[in-house]
Amino acid sequence: MNKIFGFLVAYATILQQPIGTNAAIVQGANRAEFLTLCKILQLHGAKPQTSEPQLKGDTIEHELNKLNLTLSEEDWKKKFNKGGTSSNDDQKIPDDKKSDQTWTDRWPKWLKAREETKTAEKEAEVLRQANMHTLTAVQKKWAAQQLQPILERVEQLAKLQRAAYPKTKFAVLKTAETTVKEAIYGQKASGESDLGSSKLYGGNSAKPTTVQQACTGAGESHKAATVVGTILCLCAKAASGVEGSCVPRQAYTTTWNPNTPNDQTVWTPIGKYCPQRLNKDFSAQELTTDLLTLRAAIHAEGADKYLGAYLQTGCTGNKANGICVKYTGAATTPDNLNKVPWLNKLETLAGALSAAEQAATEAEKLNEKLEAEKAKALLLFAGAQKVVETPNPVAGRHQTPEQQKTPGLICGTHNKSKTASLGAQCVWRGQKDDDGPCVVDESKVAEQATQAGTAASSGCAKHGTDKTACENDKTGDKQNCAWRNGKDNEDYKETEKCRNVSFHVNKKLSLMAAYYMRFVAF
Incomplete structure (x- = not known):
């Protein structure tokens, strides 16, 4: 055994010796x-x-700025020009906004969007591309309101993309071959x-x-x-x-x-x-x-x-x-x-x-987020089509059908059923029982408006903003009205106004509610 061990040690020693010069x-x-x-x-x-990735932030932001400007009211559009031609454009930011960083950042973008949407033909093309060319003025206003948070997110994403992924980060992709x-x-x-x-x-x-x-x-x-x-x-x-x-x-x-x-x-x-x-x-x-x-x-x-x-x-x-x-x-x-x-x-x-590859991947992820926001903007037309103008006495008020339905709003949904039309107290003008049109019964709308006006001119509401008259409204020693904030189930809970001392739905209001509920689809 010792001989074998000695041989292995000697062999290992030989292996470790440097190679001879021969x-x-x-x-x-x-x-x-x-x-x-x-x-x-x-x-x-x-x-x-x-x-090198094609950064989409600026392009998508510009597209949505054009859509936003096209959907905006004329008063807003006029802020960007004095006259109707580009030669008369006022390229200066308003004096009262010169210290506003948001305005100074966005003003050039708004001017560019206005320049590209100035004519009726250009506006029509922008709306057509967004599938919003058939919207009414009220529907456009609703779409413009919904577009604002989307545009804010797009602006922030575009700003991040510009700052984080300048062209210099991808310069190596062009010089690598050399x-x-x-x-x-x-x-x-x-x-x-x-x-x-x-x-x-x-x-x-x-x-x-x-x-x-x-x-x-x-x-x-x-x-x-x-x-x-x-x-x-x-x-x-x-x-x-x-x-x-x-x-x-x-x-x-x-x-x-x-x-x-x-x-x-x-x-x-x-x-x-x-x-x-x-x-x-x-x-x-x-x-x-x-x-x-x-x-x-x-x-x-x-x-x-x-x-x-x-x-x-x-x-x-x-x-x-x-x-x-x-x-x-x-x-x-x-x-x-x-x-x-x-x-x-x-x-x-x-x-x-390696750094350029990682940056390109991250930039593309931002592109995906930007495209998702753009898709949301282009889908606004579907929600806008449901927006309708209601006979609400508050000026400029408009709601979706899910928020409020009146006789005039639901009649159009019953064009295929005379029975449903009459049940909704609409007027059936079709020649057949399954072929409308089903239209608004104007007498019902007028009756509804009269009832609303009567309610507003009676009870505690008749005192309006006269606090003294409100507190003096009594029947004997019993207080009828009080100047107070609203309770549960009352309107404008945070607002002080003349209200019933005890809030109960009277028979008249109950009848009105029952009438309105006939037109609400669940």
Whole structure:
């Protein structure tokens, strides 16, 4: 047992010993690194899968401002112009509103909406698009009132969208292709066949004259400043190098010599092993994953870090030393790797793309909320069609059928039934029992109005605002009326006025209520 244990310890010790200098780098040694770099290389020509969102806030707000102005009464419209033509428009905010932030913010929007709805034809078009072109004046007024809270919400959403998602947040979506191309091939290069005119080795410094110079450096000044430059260090056959270090069983007719330079000639047979990708879109997550995979392949040797096969001495391209990229001092100074031009560009791009993708998603959610508010506005026509003008003595009062129904309001619903028409005390003018029209019995409406007027001119109500007369209304010692607030079931509970001392529904009011209830549909 002790012999076996001793053998295992000895074997493990051998495995931990550094590779001897007589070892050599073989074909396929850098294949894993090449495949990862190939994925990055294939991003050339691809676009970010996220596009800049079309912010809908301003557009929807403007559409609803036009609808609101079209539904508004003429007195409000006249605030935005002196005459009937645009040349006479008063573009100045009223003096008494100049300190009102709401007015100063909205005034330009109102002016623009007015300009685009000034003529009858333009107003008609706005109403037609909202399906409100058949509404009466009362129905338009109701729709305008209901539109106000919707417009307030839209304005707040549009304001938030403008502030949170300016175009600058999505600028990276337009520059990503150029950034990827420069990271892969260098500045000025149009593609894989244009390496001769590119800044393949970065910056304006002198080009390297040896493989070791081309593949060694730190941070921003690293000579392997591009993806292609990095692949050449890992895959090209240098003097005393090995053919097929990235793609086994391949023979290259040209030996890489940066001093020539023959970068384009050497690159062409290597580049064909990275065919164009089928999917022309890429995400921040895809780019991030490829970069993290590559970072995981970078290993430390003392104070330095290496990508690719390293044995000793340096990244000379010699199979006995190293076919690799050296990041001098990167093990102790991370920026010596982080600031390498191509890596820094792509990692910065990945972060910016991720932020743009998230912002686009959030902006689209606001678009959905804005569209929902717009849909509510366009559905107002359905509620407005139910709004009718009632014979209420209060000027301008209008209610929906659910709030109040009178004989004149329900007769139109009985056009198909003579029996129902007569039961509602309407007039049947149809030639058949199932084909109206059923119309208002004007005598009933007049009778109803007379009863309402009689009620208002009798009892405690006859005293109006005369408090003294109200308190002096007595029968002997019994107080008939009192100046007080309303009780339950009385109107205007918070208002002091002349009321019955004891609130009872008298016979006359009971009869009136019974008459009205005949016309209420439940």
